[in-house]
Amino acid sequence: MELNPFSYEFQENPYPIYRWLRDHEPLHRNEQLEFWALSRFRDVLPSLVDWATYSSAEGVVLERLDPKMLEATPMMISLDPPRHDRLRKLVSRAFTPRRVESLEPFVRATAIRLLEPLVAEGGGDFVKDFSTPLPMEVIFTLLGVPDADRRQLREWTDVALERDPDTPAIPARALEASLNQMRYWYDLIGELRRRPNDGLMCGLFEAEVETDGGTTRLSDGEIIGFCTLLGAAGNETTTKLLANAAVLFARHPEEYRKILADPARLSGAIEEILRHSSPAQYAARTVMRDVEWYGRTVPQGARMLLLIGSANRDEREYRDPDRFDVDRQIPEPLGFGQGVHYCLGASLARLETRVALEEFGKRFPRYAVDEAGCRRVHMSNVHGFASVPFVRCA
Amino acid sequence: MRVIVDPVLCEGNGVCTQVAPEIFELGDDDRARVLVEHPTEARRAEVETAVRRCPRRAIRLVEG
Numbered sequence: 001m002e003l004n005p006f007s008y009e010f011q012e013n014p015y016p017i018y019r020w021l022r023d024h025e026p027l028h029r030n031e032q033l034e035f036w037a038l039s040r041f042r043d044v045l046p047s048l049v050d051w052a053t054y055s056s057a058e059g060v061v062l063e064r065l066d067p068k069m070l071e072a073t074p075m076m077i078s079l080d081p082p083r084h085d086r087l088r089k090l091v092s093r094a095f096t097p098r099r100v101e102s103l104e105p106f107v108r109a110t111a112i113r114l115l116e117p118l119v120a121e122g123g124g125d126f127v128k129d130f131s132t133p134l135p136m137e138v139i140f141t142l143l144g145v146p147d148a149d150r151r152q153l154r155e156w157t158d159v160a161l162e163r164d165p166d167t168p169a170i171p172a173r174a175l176e177a178s179l180n181q182m183r184y185w186y187d188l189i190g191e192l193r194r195r196p197n198d199g200l201m202c203g204l205f206e207a208e209v210e211t212d213g214g215t216t217r218l219s220d221g222e223i224i225g226f227c228t229l230l231g232a233a234g235n236e237t238t239t240k241l242l243a244n245a246a247v248l249f250a251r252h253p254e255e256y257r258k259i260l261a262d263p264a265r266l267s268g269a270i271e272e273i274l275r276h277s278s279p280a281q282y283a284a285r286t287v288m289r290d291v292e293w294y295g296r297t298v299p300q301g302a303r304m305l306l307l308i309g310s311a312n313r314d315e316r317e318y319r320d321p322d323r324f325d326v327d328r329q330i331p332e333p334l335g336f337g338q339g340v341h342y343c344l345g346a347s348l349a350r351l352e353t354r355v356a357l358e359e360f361g362k363r364f365p366r367y368a369v370d371e372a373g374c375r376r377v378h379m380s381n382v383h384g385f386a387s388v389p390f391v392r393c394a
Numbered sequence: 395m396r397v398i399v400d401p402v403l404c405e406g407n408g409v410c411t412q413v414a415p416e417i418f419e420l421g422d423d424d425r426a427r428v429l430v431e432h433p434t435e436a437r438r439a440e441v442e443t444a445v446r447r448c449p450r451r452a453i454r455l456v457e458g
């Protein structure tokens with residue numbers, strides 16, 4: 001069997017291939033696409049944490065990113081310590097549980113505003129009408145993006161991540177969308193330097209970064225890097241997690257009834273959605289020294305995929321791993337990564353998901369998803385839906 | 395054993411307070427505080443998980 005993250009068929013249902021890999025080739029080699037992959041929980045977890053051996057500096061997706069681009073707009077997600085830590089430190093305080101909790105009323109009001117027309121219509125498209133605009137309003141408000149620009153910017157984020165079937169080549173439309181996005185951030189930075197607002201971005205203008213010699217201000221490229229990363233990470237995965245939740249609960253009404261009856265179980269349920277249907281299916285790394293796995297040597301410089309989506313379904317770690325069980329105990333969550341790159345937005349994503357599902361549950365205690373009408377996104381490591389039509393049931 | 399959080403390294407993400415809510419708490423300054431500096435042996439596994447899971451490696455466990 002072969003693992004090709006760009007195969008649309010694989011994206012539709014990656015789990016049978018993962019299972020085969022865990023059982024037969026826990027270290028997998030794809031000659032053609034030139035990568036290696038680890039699929040077992042106990043192999044993925046320590047490798048995620050070991051940043052010195054598994055470097056993020058060439059990007060965390062399989063497709064080759066232009067090194068000049070990576071350097072022009074540096075992002076913490078594709079940097080190793082110590083540079084990684086210096087950038088992360090500048091924004092980490094904006095995403096602490098306390099700061100995130102203060103956003104709850106805004107998140108809730110936004111969720112309710114978006115759900116109202118769906119209630120009136122008796123349904124709609126969960127992704128287009130709800131799980132896309134909700135995280136978008138939240139992260140773009142935090143960054144200080146003007147209302148009028150949000151939809152366009154959000155669309156570029158989607159297109160920038162789209163991939164054609166079976167190939168790691170980045171499509172022209174995706175490159176163009178990335179450039180449009182960068183140009184947009186560049187212009188906005190200029191405008192906000194002249195007329196600041198209270199968004200996170202303006203805080204970055206004043207931020208001081210440590211260097212080996214002293215401190216400096218962030219360059220425009222670094223600020224663009226922050227905005228691009230927070231824009232993409234803050235939008236894409238949360239949109240996917242929410243829609244995965246909507247589909248899972250529609251397929252498992254008995255589990256849905258449990259969280260409706262006892263909202264205290266929702267937080268646990270969110271961890272289970274993250275495990276069962278992880279939006280981030282893998283993290284790619286570059287191997288910094290020869291490493292031994294299962295009697296083979298993975299040479300220095302090789303690309304290694306750490307298959308989070310597979311580790312989360314490993315029967316060596318979880319009983320009956322394909323079962324969706326909102327009461328499952330998850331002592332070692334992997335859905336937000338682990339180690340130095342542990343998702344900066346984890347508290348925010350958890351809050352958005354909880355509030356969104358609470359408000360959705362109040363309005364749609366019974367609903368059905370039109371499975372034939374669902375469409376998936378075709379991205380490299382982000383799995384989920386582009387469209388999930390649903391209707392309220394009596 | 396003794397539990398120590400380095401307030402300079404800590405970024406206040408609350409991973410430790412989720413893993414071991416009886417040992418750690420987030421202060422108003424968004425830094426983790428140790429509630430029980432000398433936990434009993436029964437807590438060792440929890441504390442070790444927090445040490446390992448801390449994304450900033452800000453928690454230390456010292457014997458004695």
Ligand code: HEM
Binds near residue numbers: 088241344345
């Ligand atoms: C359910 C939603 C989310 C999921 C599943 C998710 C998942 C992840 C994962 C797996 C990583 C680690 C990547 C790696 O190790 O290479 C990560 C990193 C990151 N995430 Fe999230 N994320 C989500 C939401 C968010 C949100 C809302 C934000 C907004 C602030 C965000 C910002 C980031 C950033 C900045 C990083 C890079 C951290 C670093 O390199 O130190 N994420 N995320």
Ligand code: SF4
Binds near residue numbers: 405408410411425447
């Ligand atoms: S896990 Fe580490 S960084 Fe996070 S709050 Fe606890 S001590 Fe601080």
